[in-house]
Amino acid sequence: MTAKSHESLIARMREEYEGPHPSGNSMMLLTLLKLFDYTGDQAYRDRADKTVRAFKSNLERFPMGHGWFMVALDYLQGPSKEIVIAGPDPGPMLKVVRSRYMPNKVVALADGKASIPLLESRVPLQGKTAAYVCENMACKKPVTDPAELEALLK
Secondary structure, eight states, X not given: XXXXXXXXXXXXXOOOSOXXXXXXHHHHHHHHHHHHHHHOOHHHHHHHHHHHHHHHHHXXXXXXXXXXXXXXXXXXXXXXXXXXXXXXXXXXXXXXXXXXXXXXXXXXXXXXXXXXXXXXXXXXXXXXXXXXXXXXXXXXXXXXXXXXXXXXXX
16 A cells, blocks of 8 residues: 555555455456456466455455455456447447446457557448447457447347
């Protein structure tokens, strides 16, 4: 909970329980899982698994003291959705995505320049903005109409 540039400490605290705010460990776990979904880099997933193992006994003893950690565990158990929107006007598609409660998702906008696996081959279709919806890295046929995206997300 302190910066590396902070005065020298005997030990750095590792918050194990959450109060009104998520712990740094819970947020790190959720971020690692989302980074894995964005990049496909197994190192992120391995680090997330290591974090879960480190907190296993605390989670079993007092799960209610780890609310956000449980959210991250739910994400880990899946399924997760990866949603990529590619095209000149992502607004209507983003509105559909944002109108639904889907905690286990990542959303990315493809601009043709990013070089992460999630965005590869994600392009507009016939000049129209396209939405690509994948679940655990298995993608469905892309859609260009917000109503079709709404149906895919149900």
